[in-house]
Every structure is written in C-alpha cells, then in structure tokens.
Amino acid sequence: MIPGVAADFSADTIWVSVVKAVLIVVFLLTSVLFAIWFERKLVARMQLRPGPNWHGPFGLLQSLADAMKLLLKEDVTVTNADRRVYLLAPMISVFCSLLVFAVIPFGPSVTIPFTDFTTPAQLTDFPVAVLYILACASIGVYGIVLGGWSSGSTYPLLGSVRSTAQVISYELAMGLSLVSVFIMAGSMSTSSIVESQTSLWWFIPLAPAFVIFLISMVGETNRLPFDLPEAEGELVGGYMTEYSSMKFAWFFLAEYIAMLNVSAVATTLFLGGWRAPWPLSLVGDGVLNTGWWPLLWFLAKVWLLMFLFVWVRGTLLRLRYDQFMVFGWKVLIPFALAWVVILGVFQWAGLAGVTQTQMIVGILVALAVVMAVLWLWPEKKPTGAEATTDGEGGFDAFAGGYPVPPVPGQTLPPSPRARRTVPPAEDAETRTATAVDDEETR
Amino acid sequence: MELTNYLYLSVVLFALGATTVLLRRNTIVVFMGIELMLNATNLALVTFARMHGDVTGQVLAFFVMVVAAAEVVVGLAIIVTIFRARRSASVDDVNLLKS
Amino acid sequence: MSNPYVPVLVLMGIAAVLALGGVGASAVIGPRKYNRAKLDAYECGIEPTPHATGGGRLPIKYYLVAMTFIVFDIEVVFLYPWAVDFTVLAGFGLAAMLVFLALITVPFVYEWRRGGFDWV
C-alpha cells in the first residue's frame, strides 16, 4: 500500500506486472487498429461514402492489412539524414506513447476468473502518476523533433518545429487545466482521483477546465483542426515526410496511441474513470461499479472521446498557424489561469466556511462590478495592433510593389483577416458587456 | 539501493558538465554542460534530502529548476543573438575581446 | 510489490522490444531497390536545399515560444504541489500562489503587449 494511492498493489508480483504490461500493449495495438478503421468508417459515413468495407466484416481487417503492407515496404533512409537520430526518432515516439497507460486504471481491483487472486485493473500507480503521464507525453515530442530534424530536409524540419511549438503551447493549457482537478481531488494518483469522483464527476464542477482540456488534447495530438505539423497542403507530410515503412508506421501508431492516451486521461480525470454513469451507478447500490463492469464503462467513455476526435475532424477545417498559436496563447492559457485562480478562491472560501449563498451573492456582486467597469470602459483597440504602436504609424505594406515587413515604429494596416481570427479573452468579455448594456438600454 | 551511489552519479555528472564547459567548443554544447551541472546538483540535493529524511533538499531542487530555466532563457537569447550576428556558434569565433 | 515503479520498467522493456522489433523486422523483410532520386530529400521534385539540418534556420519566433514555454512550465511545476496540498496550505498557500501567479502574469502581459504572440 503506497501512501496517497487508493489502489492496493501489495499483492502484485513481478509476473503479474509482466502479464498486465503485455495486456496493455496488446490492448493498445488492437485498439489502434480498430481506431483507424473506426475513424475511416466514421468520416466516410459523415461524407456519405461507404469507407473501408472489403477486408473482413465491415472492412474491420483493413487497417491490419495496411499494417502488414507497411511492414513489407522498403525501408528508405534519405542520404543527408543523420542516420542514428533518424532511426531513433520513431522508436522514441512509439515508446513514449506506449508508457502512458501504465497508470491508467481500467477498473477497481478485480478477481481473476477461476482464481481467488484479486488485483487492481491497473498496471501500477503512484502519488505522482499524472506527472508521469505528462512526462511521457513531453518526451514523446522528442520523437517528432528529432525525426523532423534528422531527416535533413526542409519540410520535415519545419513540420517538426511547428509541432513542437504547438505541442508545448497546448501542453501548458492542458497542464493548467489539470491543476483544478488536483485541487479538488487533493492527489495526483490516478486511482485516488477516480476514487474522489465517487459522488460527482469533475467535468461538471470543473466544466471550464474540462473544455480547455478537450481543446488542448486535440492540439496536443496534432489532430484536425490542429494538424499543422503534417498539413498536407503546406508541408507535404510534415515531420514524417521522409519516413517510410515501419518507421512511418511507428509515427502513425504513436499518433493514434496518443489519441487513446489523452482520451483515457480525460476519462480518468474528468469523467469518473471506470465509474458507471449516473443512472446505472444507482443500480443495486453500485454493483455495476464492481467486478469487471467498470472495464466496460471505461472503454465506453474512451471511445466516446475517440468519437469526438473523429467528429471534430470530420466537421472542422484546419486553422492557419498564426490563428492557432494565437488561440493557444491568448485564449486558452489566460482562461486556464483565470480559472485556476477563481477555483482557488472559491475552494478557500469554502474552507473558510463561507456558505453557498454568500458565495453566490459574492459572484453576483463581482459580476455587477465587472459589468459596470466594462460598461464605463472606452472600447479598446484589438490587442494585436498595439504590439507595434511604438513610434509613428503609417506604413504601406506594398511599398515598391512587393510586400515588405514593417520595421519597428511602423504599424501594419489592420489585416482583413483579423476579423476572422479567434477573438482574444477580453474581446469576448467586451462583447458580453456590450450585449448587457444593450439590454439595459432597451 | 545504496543512496550514496546517487551521490557518486551526481558528482560524475557534475564533473562531466564542468568538463564540457571547459573543453567543448560549440556554444550550445557548452551551455548544455552548464545545465548538466545544475541538474547534477539537483540530483545531489534530492539524494541528500532522502538521506536526511527532510524535504528541504527537494524544495531546493525546485528553486534550482527555476533558476536553471531563467538561465536557459537568458543564455539562449544571448547565444541566438550572437549566432545571428556572426552565423557561427563556436566559442573560438567569439574573440573580439582578446585580452 | 513495494516499489511501484518496477511495473513501469517492465512496460518500458516490452515497449522497447516492440519498437526495436518492428523497425528491425521491416529492415529485414523489406526489399531494397534504392536509387539516387529515392534517397534524396523530398522537395516536390526540385533540387533539395543542401544541409537543411545544420544551417536550417527557423523563424526567431520559435525561440520566443520555447522561452515563454519554459517560464510557464515552471509555473505549472509550482502549481501542482500547491494544488495537491491545497486544503493543507489553505489561506496562506492561496495568497502566496496568487502573488506568484500575478508575478508570472506580468511578463505574460508584457510579451502579449509587445506582440510576442502575434504570428504575423
């Protein structure tokens, strides 16, 4: 029994761990195969086409076939590649992505059929499990960076740098959104966090954090609409342009496992992990939360999120890179920070014995103040413009017939696209404010 | 495992870092040497904390991390500036101020 | 077992085997019919730019992102322990952390206002 961890691994021996580990890997590989099929099928349906339907029932074996094909493909190593790194990169990617599931609880402690041996449905857990997850995710980035860099080619390089930038940017938002969970759960051990969601799943009280997490997890996994590192239109294949055969397959695999990982994490931290959804949790005072049932709920939730991934992909367009970064830095992170502060204050108020009603009153007062302020506030210039307001403005972006960058002290004329960019934080507020005072005037 | 081994490791790492700083020529590598020294120190701190059974050492490790980060930011900024000015990242090319 | 990290090592072992095995296998199985064009860097058919690795210059913006990231990563590092012990540290902890966040926000605002986040 490790302090600060709910699950009890005292019974596990090394062999149990080995079995569990193998199971995890198998689970991941199979679910990736399934996920590929799942995605293609789903997207196809969204686009009103059949999708893979030749190999096996419903084309289920399609992705298996692809995998085999990749295995048999020629393994090319481009000439001006840095061989060792080039070889290492995909391995790093897949290696790291495989590790995350070590601390994901599939369920409570289960009894192995035909034995009386009970063990948690989880490889292992420790007080800093989530930190471990983040660590694995971060190291996974190295795979991408090194892959792109070592290819010795321009597109991969740009792709890798892009992906690094975006992954780290969204990692911040993700990390910040997790903080609120830790505040509520008072622990970073996955099993304890699941334990703490017995009564209430965190995605309800922590809805903002959950939303942020969802968005940033899409960014983190380089999925549409955030798949800029491998934006076909701009960068051919992105960081894996120069890869072929199994090396390519590993990147591919890593990407899908990453999806599974973040889904599983989201499930564990926000969706009550293996716990049965509300009405079912009441059946026979929680009998569905015991035995092998939880495995079902867990997978259901994970695949729900996977569906979300595909759905988003099928629906949204790819962002432009600057929009994307701006969104990450100017919207997600400020919101995440603000949310942490707000949550902290309220939790503390709760500790200090402030009653719900008082809190609500407080909120209303605060809102009133904010509104008043915003109402009196002169309408602001969009923040983007001030960045370069130093010095005298006025500058012809096409002086001499071809586009030139502004030098310090010159301001760009407001871009026509500016309207279409995602509005930064306080713009949103101002909008609400104006709406409000419209009402008041009305 | 014997805790002192971690100490030996940290000392070795520290020495490695120091040697890197003193011998290597690529600024970035030199820079990494310094970071290595700092992290070796972290290892030592954490190990000591374990030995003494108090958390001070770990707290210190936190602070060191922050400082290391700040150093990275400043140092990288300077190195990049120089690199952009001279298209070279070798210590030997930085010798205008020969004394 | 006592040490919860051993299972991780086990998983790592298996993962490593898998990663290596896959590449190894393809290297063994896969055919080898190389030609110069095939081994060149792919640049839509044009002559590849030499040495994208060494002299591969990137927009300075990326350094900026990297540095900003470091700052906030550190911030997160400090937030986690505080979050976990939130109830213990209570008011004092909250006050301290608010000050800390404020201090982190100052450079954030600075960079924002100075266009550090504008990718134009």
Place this chain on the structure above:
Amino acid sequence: MNEFVAPEIDWAVLSPVLVVLAAGVVGVLVEAFVPARARRVVQLVLTLGALAGSLVAVALLWDRVLTDGLAFVVDGTVLLTPFTLGIQAVVALLALLGVLVVADRTSTGQDAFAPTAAAVPGTAYEDAARQAGLQQTEIYPLMLFATGGMLLFPATDNLIVLFIALEVLSLPLYVLCATARRRRLLSQEAAFKYFLLGSFASALMLFGIALVYGATATVSLELAVSRLANPDSPVLTMMPDLVIAAVLLISVGLLFKIGAAPFHTWTPDVYQGAPTPITAFMAACVKAAAIGAMVRVLFTLAAGLDEPLRRDLETGLWVVAILTMLVGTAAGAVQTDVKRMLAYSSIAHAGFLLVAMVGLDEVGAQAVLFYVLAYGLATLGAFAVVTLVREQDADGVVLGEATHLSQWAGLGRRSPLLATAFSLFLLSMAGIPLTAGFLAKFGAFSAAVEAGAWPLAVIGVLASIVAVFFYVRLIVLMVLTPPVEETADDGVTPAGAVAADGTPDDGFRDGEGVEDGPEPARTGTLTAARALAGRAAVVVVASQGPTAVAITVCAVGVVLLGIVPAAVLDWTTQAAAFRPFGP
C-alpha cells in the same frame, strides 16, 4: 502533514529589497502599457524613486537593527545585520548614482543603449530602428531587478536564497551587457562571456551549497555553523569532509563575482564590452554586494570551522588576495584602453578588499564597508567621465567613446573640470591622502596588520605603488600632455563613422584595436582600428545633467570622505557587526 502553520512575515525587514523588486515589476508593466514616448520619463522616476525608497527603508531599519543586533524573516531567509544594512545602503546609493549615469543622453541626445538590442548589428532593420529613434527602456526594470538581487545577496542566512540572489543580480546584468548602442558585437560578446563564465561559477557555488546541505542537513548558515561547531551532532557523522569542498566551491562563486584572481578573466572583457554606464553600475554595485555576501558567508563559516580548516581558509584568502593584487596591478599597467585599465584596477581593488577581510573579524568588516564605499564612488565617477569623452568624425558626428589612452591626451585642455574630476577619482583609487581612497587603504591595511597579516599589507603597499604608476600615467596624459593633432580629413574617419555605428566588420576592427600591445605607437603595423583610435577627433560631449550630478556627487564624496571621514567611519564601525549572534 496537517501541522503546516503559516509563517509570520516581518515585512519591514524585507522592505529595502522589496521596494526595489516591486518597482522592477511595475517597470515591466510600464513597458507594457505606457506609450513609448512617455516610457523613459516614467521609468526614470520609478527607478530613482524605488532606489531612494530603499535607502529610506534602510535608514528607518537602522536603529532597530542596531539595537537588536539583527532582524530576520522566517528563520533567516532574509537576515539583516548592521553590516548587511550598511552594504545595502552602499549598494542602493551607488545604484542611484549609476542610474543617473545610465539615464543621461548627453548633448548628442542618444543614450548608450541600442535602439533595439535584438536587431542584428549592421542590418537595415537596425538602421531603421535607429532612425525611428526607438529606445530600450527595459534597461531600467532590468537594473532594478539586478539591484534587488544585490540588496538580497548579502542579506540572507539561507544559502539557497544566497544562490537565488546571485542569479537575480546576474541574469539582468548578462542582458544589460549586450545592449550597447555602439560596438555591438563587442557588447554581445561581453555578455556572452560574462554569461558563460558567470553561470559556470554559480553552478559551482550551487554544488557547494548542495554539499553544505549534505553535510549539515541544513541550508541555514548559522545552523550549519553551529552544527559544524559540535562535531558529535548526528548529521555530521556521514560525510564531514564534504565541508571542505563545499567551502571551496562556494568561495569560488563569490570570488568570481568580486572578480578576484584567478577568477577575474571575465572582468576586463566584460567591463570593456558592456555599455559604459552599465560597466559603472556593475563595477561599483556588484562588487559591493558580492564582497558583502563574501564577508557574511566566510566570516560566519570561519567561526564554525575548526582550527586547521580555518587556517586553510585564511591561507586560501592570502593566496587569492596576493594573486589578485599582482594580476590587477601588473596587467593594469600595460593597458591601452581606459575601460580595460579601470577594469584591471577594479581587480586590484578586489585584492585590497580581500586583504582587508583576511582577518575574518569585525575590524576587517568595518574596513571593507568603508573601502567599498570609497572605491564605489571613485569607480562609478571614473566610468561616468568615460561616457562623456567621445570620438567625432570629419562631419562632426559624435561617435562612441574614445577609450584608447592616446585619445585622452590633453583632456585637461579640452575640459579642465572633467579632467580634474577624473584625476581626483584616479588619485582616490591610487590612495593618495586627502582622498577617500587613502583612508580606505589605510583601514584595509591596518585591519590586515592587526590580524597579523602584515606581509599581506606590505605586498598590498607594493602593489599600490605599481598601481599608482598607471593611474599617474593617465593623469600625466590628461593634464600634462598636449592633445594629439586631429587630422580628421584623410578618409579614415568615414570608416570610423561606419565603424562606431557597430557594423560587424567594425566590431572586428575594434577587436584588433583592442588586442594591441602596450605600446601601439611602437608596434609597427597600424590596423584600421588603431589608426582610428589615434586619429579620430576626440570631443567631450556635455552631459544632460544626470551624469554631471553623478560625477559631482562622486567627486564631492571622494573628497569629503578623504578629509572629514569621521562621521562615515563611526557609521561603518557601528555597522561592523557581521554575525547575527555576535562572534
């Protein structure tokens, strides 16, 4: 785990540091929100106000600390002793003067800093920035942060805070070094060297701290010392020998900061490359802060070490002191660049400071305090003067500082006042009676002799004779030598005009100019830079006021300290108690 109790914080004790750092943060916000035109003024007011404020805070704390002997926050994270407070006062004062020098834009209307330090030297972008008249007002917050670090550096009992303070004071300086308006490559290079060596030294120091923690299970200096004092305490049984290595490594870190040999190599390069106002700031304040910290750490440690170890420590100090004095004076005597010469003189002064503190007792502390003040005033003033002596091309465009010695010839004719002030500072550094420097040296040497280190004192005396030589040489050059003929119309100065604007190749040319031997006239081939150094017309630009004020204050201070030092000496004597709990 529920036994956490929120600590009581005595904010008054923090105030001197806090004022400055808070102002720094505000300064960053100013950068973010105040329109560009207003920034400089706002920053200036803010900075000066903050430094003055911290001076006031020190003054207010003075009596209390003097009566209680010490004041501290949360078991010594910040610990004020009279001595610490004294150092803080000195640092704040010098920083105030330093900011004045930084703020001055002289009659040329340009300050010493690049319009945008990030621009690649010699690019159109840079030119555009210059024409747009941009200015890097971030200088002021950076200086505030550095000053904050300096104020904290000697004022803590907690080794890790010591380390953090060290970084807080170093990092801004690294950046500041890279921001020169002219000779930017040199400036960037200075920053680079300073950074690499500096962070190397601080890494060493950090490891030393880790070892102290390992040996004594605490990072509180006092606690560590008390544990070392009774060897049978349980924690020590593990590895007592770590202490030696620890003390060694920590001293290295500190010695580096005060620029003592053999850790001095960065000093000349950095002092020369950095923008001169920043050099003034560094030379005066960093040394003060570092020596303060050194006194605190070493004296406290020495009290705890057993006899043989203490012996070793003192021997080490002896060696370093001697080496430093020799290097400083010997190398200083052969310099051809004013800033380099002053840099070496500051190394020599580091040596004298070490001589003063070799006794590891209160007399030494007192001497150090006075010395730091005297030295700081003189050095700051000297560099301030350097900022005003400029080169000028054929079209009368004022260029960078004319730092080559040959260009200083006949300064006395050009502007007697400036020359007088500069001579005064040099005399003070040389330790001529009726200047502060003399009493400082007197105090230092008598402290050493009293501690039985009379050989050191003798060597010190000999060293200062050599030093006198090169100070006097410069005075002769300024006052007695007629100025060089100014042939500004033979095509070299257009090159100069480009040159001092800091295009890359200028950087290199300057470099060669810098590296030339003691006698540029005799070494046959003149590089372009030497020609430039020899030929470009020299002009003394008028200060906008701040620098003039700073120079005046320094000069008056130097004289007053030299003639009627009684009050200040009493003050330093009061402040000399360096251990919180008494020796």
Place this chain on the structure above:
Amino acid sequence: MSTFPWLTVLVAWPLVAALATALTGVGRGRPAAGAASGGGAFSAGTARTVALVGALVEVALVVGAFLAFDTGAAGTHQLTETYPWIPAFGASYAVGVDGVALLLVALSAGLVPLVILAAWHEQGGDAVRLRRYLATVLVLLSFMVLVFTARDVFLFYVVFEAMLIPAYFLIGGFGQGAQRRYAAVKFLMFSLGGGLIMLAAVIALYLQVPVDAATGLRPQDAFLTDNLTGLALDPMAERLMFAAFFLAFAIKAPMFPVHTWLPDVTQNATPGTSTLLICVLDKVGTFGMLTLCLPLFPEASRWAAPFVVVLAVISILYGAILAIGQSDVLRLIGYTSVSHFGFIILGIFTFTSVGVSGSSFMMLNHGISTGALFLLAGFAIARHPRHSQLVSDYGGMRTVAPVLGGTFLVAGLSALALPGLATFVSEIMVFLGAYGRWPAAVLVAVPAVVLAATYVLLTYQRMFTGPVGAEVAGAKDLGGREKTVAGVLVAALVVLGLVPGPALDYVREPAEVSVELVGATDPQPVLGAAEGSEQ
C-alpha cells in the same frame, strides 16, 4: 601663551590667498592658452599682486607667531592646538611648533613672496597659467606650514603625501625643461614609493599603541607624536619601522643613493619651483628625521646611525663631485644641495646638541643660500636669449650685469660656507658635533669644503668673468624687482652669518631635547674642542 590660533591661521591663510588668486579674472573672458591677450595680461597683473599680497600677509602672520612664541621654552611645542579629526583611526588635528619648526615655517613663508616676485614674468606671459602657477605655489605653502607644525603622525603623513600633488603639478605642469613630465613622474614615483612604504610603518606604529582595556579600542588621539614616543617596541619591529620612515625621509631630503630625482627636477622645473622644492619641501625630510625618527625610534636610530653617517658622508662628497662635473647650472645647484643635505643628515645623526642644532640651523641657511642661488641663476637664465641653462653659454656677465654677478658670488660663497656667512656657522657646528661622535666621518667629509669651493668658484668664473659671451652681451642688469629678491636673500645670509645668536636660541633647546630623547649624551671633550676651536 596667547590663545589666538596662530598656526591654523598660518595654514588656512595661504589657501584663501590661493583661492583669491585662482579666481582673479575669472569673470573676464579667459584668454586662449599660449596667447597673452590684453585681458589675460591684466588678470595676470591682478593675480600676481593678489598672490604677492597674500604671501606678504603670511609673512606678517609669521612675525606675529614669532612674537607669540616664547623663546625661553623653544624646546617645547608651543602655540599648540588639538582637535579630534578621525577618532576611528586615532588621528587628530594637532599642531604646534618648537624652535626648529618655527624657523622652517618662517623660511617657507619668507621664501614664497620672493619666489612670486621672481616668477613675475614667467609662464611665457600666459596669464591663465601664471595665475594657476601662483595659486599652486600658495597651496603648497599652506601644506608646508602644516607639515612643519603637525604634531600628529597621521596628520604629518597625510600632508607629507598630499604635498606631492601640488609639487607634482609645479614641476610637470609649469616647468620649463623639455623633460619636465619625466622629471615630475620620477619625482612623484620616488616620493610616493617612499611614502607608501612609510604608510606601512605608520600603520604598524599605530597598532603598537596599547588598546584601551575598557572599550577595546585605541585612544582617540593615539597618533599624537607625544603618545607615540617612548612606546615599548620590539627592537626588530622598531628597526623595520625606522627603516621605512627613514627611507621616505631620505628620498625626500635627497640623500645618496635615492637622490637621483633631484637633479632632473631642478633642471626642468622653474627656478622658483626648485627653490620651494629644495629649500623648503625637502627640509621636510631632514625635519622628519629630526622630529620623528629620533624620538619615535631612539633605539633604532642609535643602531642605524653608523650606516646613516656613512651614507651622509658619501652624499656629501658625491654631490660635491658631481656638481663640479655639471654643465647645466640648475642641475649643478641641485647636486650642491645633495651635498649640503648630506651635512644636515650627518649633523642630525651625531646625537650631539651642537651637531643637531647645527643642522637645524643649517636647514634654514641652506634654504636661504640655495634659494638665492636658484633665483639668481634663474635671473641669469632669463637674460639669456635662448634661456639656456648651460654654464658654457654664459661668460663675463659680471661686466654687463654687475649686481647680478655680485649677489651670485655672495650666494655662492655662502654655499661653500665662507666664514662670516650664515652657512659657515652651521657647517662648523655640524663638523664639531660630528667630530665628537664620528671623527673619521669628519676627516673624510672635510675635503667637501674644498670641492665646494671648486664648484662654486668655477661656475662663477665661467659664467660671470672672462670675455662676455656673445649671446648675453645685450643682457641688462637686475631690475628693481629682482634687486629686492636678491637683496633680501643676501642680507639674510649676511645677518645670520654675523649674528647667528638669536636664531641659534631657537634651535639649541629643541636639539638638546631630541638628543635627550634619543638617549645620547654629549661627549664632553668635543665640546671643549668646540670652545677651543671657536677662539
């Protein structure tokens, strides 16, 4: 004893005068350097008048001091004033004079107006430079008075070093020689070197003062000479400190082998500067030996006396011999001074009242006579179209400038100690004193008298007799201003030579005091011999 702070006034007044001088003509447009515009000339005129008046007032003050001084107790310090200065270092502002000090103060105060008069047309008519020159001279005067009256070792040391700065500028800034900068630096380095070594000794001496048990500090007036005398010193330490002090003083009072800066200085400085330097400033050296080395380190003094005497004798002969070999008149005079300083030092280290008072008196005489030589030589040089300093460039000037010739001869004769002139008295006393203690030294040194005769007469002959030199043919004789200068000096020489009694009253007692302090007794027979020889 009057309560009027004579000495402080004596110190302060020159500074005031200097300030006044420096400020004259400031309001007016300052003429460009090197060009004597009308305004410049005018301000120069006012400046030198102001300076002269200031100097004369100083003289008057000195007279006042003399009146206030009680000759009966010349051996004790009088007109004393003592205020704490730097308690932390135990230094205090303590002044007071005994006979010797008073005489030297008088000498400095007396010479300055003459120097100013002599410098009337110097600095190439550049008003600004002349103004600065005079101001610096007055500053130097103030320092000299202070150093002679200081009764606190720290104070003495501070002034002793600080004096170098104005002196340095007088030589390097206003000199006329080609190598004046070299000379100035050489002078400064020599003096500072000695001074800093002395500093070490000063510190060491300070630390010898016992710590007050109660406060754990040293007394706030630890540096008073009286408190430092009679300390129980470890002999080795005492000798080292003595050595340091003596070195500094020996450099100052140019003594073989550390005299080498002197000829360069005299050659390159203006005669006026040389006068102040050699005749007054360097007396600080011998004065220091007398009033610091002897009382503070009696043991060491006795121990070191033989070496010192040997060196003294060497410098007597060496100076004289080299003087003969000189072609540059100012350089020559410089070397004669080396020889004379040898006499003074010899006298001091006889530890006999006769010898000591002799050399005390000689400090005064030598000041006057050498001053006369310098100034007169200066006048001669001023008459030379090329301002040449080479003896060979002159000749037969006696015929064109009889007064100059005459006065120069008198001054020269005084330099070779002709009976009837002041220097004779002091020199014979030194010989007598020395004979009692170091007969051998006297025997060796006596030939110096002959040598002196040689160099003086040779020079006189070459410059003033024989055929008139081509270049100096048109030279005019001394003008009124110059006559005054020459007259005063010559008169002083003669008067002091014929009636040395009053002056000797001032030096006798201090001499006895120092002899007593050094713990020596007058060897009887020698005094007898002295009586005998005087009949």
